[in-house]
Amino acid sequence: MWLYRFTLLLLTPTILLKIRRFQKKYSHYRPKEALGFWPSVSADLWVHCASVGEVLAVRPLIVQLREKHPTCRFLITTMTPTGAEQVEKSFPFAEHRYLPMDWRFSVKRALKRLTCKHLLIIETELWPNLLFQAKQQGLRVDIVNARLSERSFLRYQQFSHVSRPLFKLPDSFLAHAKSDAERFEALGAKKVLTTGSIKFDLSVSPDVLQDNWREQLGSRFVWIAASTHQGEDEIALNAHKALLQKESDALLLLVPRHPERFDTVYALAKQYFEKVGLRSQDSPDQWSNFDVVIGDSMGEMMHYYQASDLAFVGGSLIKRGGHNPIEPALLGKVILVGPYTFNFLDITEQLIQIKGAIRCLDEIALEDALISFASNPSLCYRVGRAAQRFAEKNQGAVTRVLSEIDFR
Known part of the structure; x- marks a missing residue:
């Protein structure tokens, strides 16, 4: 983890510049949340979507979850303001927060303000500090629609001393396809199942x-x-x-x-x-x-x-x-x-x-x-x-x- 944290430290000026650009361009962007200053939030299920595509992809899953569990309280996080706009449009019943940038202190600060026991990450947003802190706090973590290209797989293999502990953290990887599942297993994931792509279940509005x-x-x-x-x-x-x-x-x-x-x-x-x-x-x-x-x-x-x-x-x-x-x-x-x-x-x-x-x-x-x-x-x-x-x-x-x- 020290290598990842050192790299993240070197990238800090670039990350702060990106936060500043979002703040200037989008009046509704809340930069404090990206730094971990979350208002308190309590939820039954936390769903993380990187941006617009993942928010749209998870729609059929959340619709069916609400049908089975009408009182379920949802927290949905995104990285981008455009993703936040789509959350507001698609899931007006859900709480929204911006995911803290993956500095250890930011993630820790945000999770202290959270009461929740289950995190679904859509696709493969594997932020090491987020996963480590979530597991320390006792959250179950499932990676849904998990996919990993051959190119990314080879990159992770090059740094297996870092990647193998990372892939052991989630409770399950529900893979997009059999080839993705095989790559996750090769990288040390604990439980891998091929469930197919939830994007096929997207209904035309x-x-x-x-x-x-x-x-x-x-x-x-x-x-x-x-x-x-x-x-x-x-x-x-x-x-x-x-x-x-x-x-x-x-x-x-x-x-x-x-x-x-x-x-x-x-x-x-x-x-x-x-x-x-x-x-x-x-x-x-x-x-x-x-x-x-x-x-x-x-x-x-x-x-x-x-x-x-x-x-x-x-x-x-x-x-x-x-x-x-x-x-x-x-x-x-x-x-x-x-x-x-x-x-x-x-x-x-x-x-x-x-x-x-x-x-x-x-x-x-x-x-x-x-x-x-x-x-x-x-x-x-x-x-x-x-x-x-x-x-x-x-x-x-x-x-x-x-x-x-x-x-x-």
């Missing part, structure tokens, strides 16, 4: 279907470049230029992964196209005026997917490892991914195998796939329907998780 952005866009071909990172936006914009030569009324919805990049990506898109809109300024019934619309909003990804005929899932054309392909699959959309999908490797490979997704190894392959699908609506329907059947077939992880976490 009635608001998404009622708002029906797709209907407002007419018959034009619409595609989304979702959760893009730096280096992918240019590729998407170039691919859209090529597509417009064949389909002159095609529309690209370009949705960057991180909100701090919204302005930068908008400026970049303006270099490629004259007609560029912003979700924050232009409603879907106005999008017929644009070649590209920048999705500068949070918590609306299912709306963007619903509005599209085809979804490119970002983080996969660069070595980021790709993002979750389940959401577009649930909506029956054609899914395109790049060569780097190690974050969701099993799911992506299965989607490709059942012809519900296409892997594009480079920009040229992405352009070719776009042009092919744009000119063939029946092919779009077949591939999208295959993805949807796959997603529906894999539902049920929430039930398996609830049977294992022994919630009282």
